[in-house]
Amino acid sequence: METLTTRVFNNGNSQAVRIPAEFRLDTDQVSISRNEAGDLIIHPLGAKRGTALMQALQALGEVDAGFVAALEADRESPLPMQEREDLRSTC
Known part of the structure; x- marks a missing residue:
């Protein structure tokens, strides 16, 4: 498993972590x-x-209930927990 070091910084009253491109998230x-x-x-x-695309496809009859159910089931199934090395003991 790949491990990278990155930067933690203050952003107003919050703290933020810079996420390297290798770990980019496809969500907001x-x-x-x-x-x-x-x-x-x-x-x-x-x-x-x-959401808007799915509504438009449903209105056009391009997707059926089985397709939507399969997408929702896939989205609700959690990803497996990643194993991480405990770096606290090496500091």
Whole structure:
């Protein structure tokens, strides 16, 4: 698994992390949580950009209920948790 070091900076009253291009997210929203070990977990939330397209395709009869159900099931299934090296013990 690839590990990179990046920069943390202040953005107004918030703190931000620069995400390198190799880890680019294809969404404009994420959920963030902390696990029992104190690690931050960033989970991309589904982009809503396709909503208008899906509505138009449905109106034209180009997609059926099975296709929409398959897309929704795929979106709701979580990605497997990534294994990460604990870097705190090496500092």
